[in-house]
Amino acid sequence: MSQPSHGEGSAPGREMVVILITGLLLGAGYNVIGQRSDPRWGIDWIGEDRLENLPTLESSAGPDGLPSAYTDIDDPLAIPATAGLPEIPNVGRPIQIPLATLKQFFDADAVFIVDAREADEYEISRIPGAINLPYDQAITDPELLENLDTGGRPIVTYCGGGSCELSLSLAEELFYSGHEKVLVYVGGFPEWQAAGYPTEGS
């Protein structure tokens, strides 16, 4: 709390402590105000594992593990493919979708799948029908996210799975840019491939 630091005799150690303490006070004040205004500006003091606490969309498969809906193109009165699919509730943030449920949606062609990985990974192999929207590209182009035409279908994002969390980040961006039904496939491409499900690519 003394003279400006261009003086040779100043004590940077003590001034660093002053900056640190002031920063702590401002941070605390900002967060208290932010908590009352916008969830983006004020957050809980104690962190929680977002992926673990992400709500999960359960499969609507029957006890035999088979989807309860079917389609028959020869029978126009058949139950539409989307009939047995679980409803996607609006919980104010993206929802996790497990492999089995994703497969149900995939088979019914009832999802818009977005690959959040880099273009080269996408080119090699991907979930069939997925579009490529690398996270770093998406984040710098908000209009691209807002204007994404999903054909009224819910969006599912995925990436490299495991330690790759791009899919959740991308899902959050999509959700905040106005898409209401955004799902995250946390298992990612490796799990899909390991399950022996179809892939496409060069």
Added chain:
Amino acid sequence: MKGLLTHRRTVRVCQVLIGLVFAAAALGKLGDLDSFATQVHYFRLVPVAVENLVAIFLPWVELLAALALILGVRARAGALLTAAMMALFTVAVSQAVLRGLDFECGCFGTADGSRVGVLKLAENLVMLAVAVIASLRPRS
């Protein structure tokens, strides 16, 4: 060489440069604390319970250090703090690269969308060097 590095002007230019970078980084984070908390999580460096505290306080320390540097008030303290933070960030990015983690770094909030990788590491090392020069005692 040492003479040039500790020249009053060199030190001052480095202080303003690193100050501007830190100000931009801090403001980017403050605009969306929620996202920044997620980015902190991706580094897997601190316990989950502490991640939000990092997100709440770090941008303000960055901003104050940046202001000290830009305005030239307690600039040396600001420079030492930024150098320490840069060292810490470099360690954070290195461990992420070594562990093969792939995520958006959140270094400037989510504004730049840059991913953690070797390029980010190189960028960090350059900024660390600038911060160290900025914290040298100028020869007058």
